Amino acid sequence: xxxxxxxxxxxxxxxxxxxxxxxxxxxxxxxxxxxxxxxxxxxxxxxxxxxxxxxxxxxxxxxxxxxxxxxxxxxxxxxxxxxxxxxxxxxxxxxxxxxxxxxxxxxx
Amino acid sequence: xxxxxxxxxxxxxxxxxxxxxxxxxxxxxxxxxxxxxxxxxxxxxxxxxxxxxxxxxxxxxxxxxxxxxxxxxxxxxxxxxxxxxxxxxxxxxxxxxxxxxxxxxxxxxxxxxxxxxxxxx
Numbered sequence: 085x086x087x088x089x090x091x092x093x094x095x096x097x098x099x100x101x102x103x104x105x106x107x108x109x110x111x112x113x114x115x116x117x118x119x120x121x122x123x124x125x126x127x128x129x130x131x132x133x134x135x136x137x138x139x140x141x142x143x144x145x146x147x148x149x150x151x152x153x154x155x156x157x158x159x160x161x162x163x164x165x166x167x168x169x170x171x172x173x174x175x176x177x178x179x180x181x182x183x184x185x186x187x188x189x190x191x192x
Numbered sequence: 193x194x195x196x197x198x199x200x201x202x203x204x205x206x207x208x209x210x211x212x213x214x215x216x217x218x219x220x221x222x223x224x225x226x227x228x229x230x231x232x233x234x235x236x237x238x239x240x241x242x243x244x245x246x247x248x249x250x251x252x253x254x255x256x257x258x259x260x261x262x263x264x265x266x267x268x269x270x271x272x273x274x275x276x277x278x279x280x281x282x283x284x285x286x287x288x289x290x291x292x293x294x295x296x297x298x299x300x301x302x303x304x305x306x307x308x309x310x311x312x313x
Binding site: 117124125126127128129132170172179180181182183184185187 | 196198201226228233234235236237238241283285287301302304305306307309
C-alpha cells in the first residue's frame with residue numbers, strides 16, 4: 085500500500101499570511117493530484133503534477149512535485165478566508181490513494 | 193465539465209435497515225467507479241473499486257456482504273449498506289473515471305460526487 089503523509093495536519097492562520105503544505109511518501113508516484121474539499125462536499129481537483137521537479141501555479145497557489153516524484157508541496161500566498169478547507173494530496177495509477185489531509189482555516 | 197451525481201445527499205435510517213446510495217456519471221461513461229468513506233476531519237478511505245459488469249474489488253477490512261456494490265451500467269454504480277448500525281454513520285463519496293481500470297491521468301481525472309451523509313439511529 086502506498087502511503088501519503090501530509091503535514092501539518094491542522095493549520096490556522098490569519099488572512100494575508102503565507103503557508104506551505106507538504107505531502108510525503110516513501111513510494112514513487114507517476115503523478116500526484118491536489119484536491120480541496122469543503123464540509124459536506126466531494127473533493128475538487130486543483131492540479132495534477134506529473135514530471136519530477138515540476139512547478140505549477142494556480143493564481144495564489146503554487147504546487148511542486150519533488151525531483152524523485154515521492155513528495156509534493158502546496159504553497160499559498162496571501163491566504164484568504166475562501167482558501168479554508170481540507171487539502172488532500174492523492175496519487176496512484178490504477179487505484180488512487182489519498183493523503184492524510186491538511187485542515188486549513190484562514191481567519192479574517 | 194464531467195459531472196458525477198450522488199444521491200441522496202443525506203439520509204437518516206434506523207438501525208437494522210438497509211440504505212442504497214447511487215452514483216451516476218452524467219455526461220461520460222464511467223468504466224470504473226470508486227467508493228470512499230470519510231470520518232469527520234479525516235481523509236478519504238477507499239472502500240472498493242467497481243468495474244462495470246464485474247464484481248467489485250474490496251479493500252482489506254471492508255465487509256463485502258455489508259457494503260454491496262453494483263455497477264450494472266456505464267453510468268450507474270450503487271452502494272447498499274445492509275443492516276446498518278450506528279458505527280456505519282459516515283460520509284460516503286463516490287468517484288468515477290472514464291479510463292480503463294480507473295487509471296488517473298491528465299486526460300482521465302477522477303470526478304467526485306458530492307457525497308452522502310449517512311446517519312444511523
